[in-house]
Amino acid sequence: MLWQxxxxCRIEKQLRDAKAGPALRExxxxxxxxxxxxxxxxxxxxLALRANLPKSKLVDALRYAAKQWSKLExxxxxxxIEIDTNLVENAIRPTKLGAKNWLFIRCREAGQRAAILYTIVENCRRLGIDAREYLEDTLTRLPGMKESQAATLTPANWLRVRQGKPARKAA
Structure with missing residues (x-):
């Protein structure tokens, strides 16, 4: 089973290394x-259906996997969609590691604000955008914009405009 x-995982690594798009991955x-x-x-x-197997963590895991199989596929x-959550876990690791330091920030809204900021910065990193340049530009322009224009400032749209492409409208 481990070999399988x-x-x-090797198939997924090859797809990632080749920067395969969704159609090729499918x-x-x-x-x-x-x-x-x-x-x-x-x-x-x-294995999971064998009634004569002794109670063990392995048997529990097999039965759990059998019940969850449709979600695994x-x-x-x-x-x-990735095969696993490793990319997301690696992206949020610094935030998780700092959580103890920020636990007692004394402001309930601070957690949500921090999550939004982390999401923006991580999106910049993923898109190859200098987060400082992005934040300086958008935070300078944001006060003079209408609420309906704010969607043009997402990292992906900001990059598209920088590349001379039109920004995508909010869904």
């Missing part, structure tokens, strides 16, 4: 990853 999971997953999922599911079902049908 490792194979799934295609590769359909042709390679789906059959590995079928094999894993068959093994898990066979969601990424196969959507090329935008």
């Amino acid at each position: 999971i490792g194979h799934l 295609s590769v997953r359909a042709s390679q990853s789906r059959m590995i999922h079928h094999r894993l599911k068959a093994v898990i079902d066979r 969601v990424y196969l049908a959507d090329g935008r």
Whole structure:
């Protein structure tokens, strides 16, 4: 089972390294990853359904995996979804590590404000934008803008405008 999971991870690494788009990821997953999922599911079902297995954490994990299997396969049908949450966990790690220092900030709204700021900065980092340049520009222009124009200042739209492309309208 571990070898099969490792194979799934290698497929995803190759897709990431190739900077494959959603359509290619879906295609590769359909042709390679789906059959590995079928094999894993068959093994898990066979082991999880054995009534004579002694009670153990492994048996509990197998039964849990069998019940959650449809959720484990969601990424196969959507090329935008990662196989795991590692990228998100790595992105929020600095915030989580600092949480003890900020626990007693004494302002209930500060947590939400901090989360918004972290999201903006992380989006800048992901898009290759200098966060300081972005924040200086947008915070300088924001007070003179109408609320309906604020959506043009998201990091993705800001970058599009910088590249000479039109900003996308808010959904």
